Amino acid sequence: MAGVAYIGVGSNLGDAFENCLQGVIAVIGNERATFVALSSLYRTSPVSPVAQADFLNCALKIAWRSTPRELLSFLREVETGLGRDRAVRFGPRTLDLDILFFDDLVLDAPGLTIPHPRLHQRKFALVPCLEIDPNLIHPRFRRPLVEYLNEIGDEQKIASFGRIPADRIGVAGAVNTEGNTSG
Numbered sequence: 001m002a003g004v005a006y007i008g009v010g011s012n013l014g015d016a017f018e019n020c021l022q023g024v025i026a027v028i029g030n031e032r033a034t035f036v037a038l039s040s041l042y043r044t045s046p047v048s049p050v051a052q053a054d055f056l057n058c059a060l061k062i063a064w065r066s067t068p069r070e071l072l073s074f075l076r077e078v079e080t081g082l083g084r085d086r087a088v089r090f091g092p093r094t095l096d097l098d099i100l101f102f103d104d105l106v107l108d109a110p111g112l113t114i115p116h117p118r119l120h121q122r123k124f125a126l127v128p129c130l131e132i133d134p135n136l137i138h139p140r141f142r143r144p145l146v147e148y149l150n151e152i153g154d155e156q157k158i159a160s161f162g163r164i165p166a167d168r169i170g171v172a173g174a175v176n177t178e179g180n181t182s183g
């Protein structure tokens with residue numbers, strides 16, 4: 001099974017920009033992955049019971065030539081390779097890679113829920129996905145993603161943090177949306 005996946009990328013430990021960059025490079029460097037789009041970066045407040053630093057977040061859209069389960073295990077490898085220590089659940093992390101969407105798949109499997117079960121409650125996931133495709137529909141609830149954003153309160157802070165330059169990820173003309181290849 002192959003499909004198009006949105007991957008949530010986040011870091012709030014060490015050099016968060018560099019961690020997100022290296023995470024993106026590792027994902028799109030895999031032979032099963034083809035780059036489609038990368039959102040800009042956002043600085044976001046942590047949504048966690050554990051006090052910790054702000055995050056940098058972005059969303060990466062790829063075509064994946066294998067199963068969602070294989071994608072999850074590959075993302076865990078990349079997290080581990082970049083030094084992720086899972087000691088504290090919801091704690092600070094050098095790199096968090098989540099499967100947000102996989103085509104229109106709705107999946108409830110042990111250790112893998114797609115769409116990501118909390119993405120519609122998190123600005124740091126919604127905003128970058130909507131930047132890539134403002135017309136996204138949540139496949140489980142069949143509701144436009146943009147509607148969830150309007151229901152989240154001001155306690156979740158999010159601010160633009162610029163783009164990862166296309167040449168840093170080795171993708172000529174890498175842009176925030178698929179339609180815009182001129183910038």
Ligand code: ADP
Nearest residue numbers: 090096097098099100111112113114115116117
């Ligand atoms: P979170 O990303 O929710 O803050 P973790 O990265 O520690 O927390 O992930 C916790 C668990 O979530 C992982 O062990 C993974 O098996 C599970 N999980 C379930 N669905 C997904 C998904 N769509 N993407 C990534 N992880 C998922």
Ligand code: MG
Nearest residue numbers: 096097098099
């Ligand atoms: Mg995760």
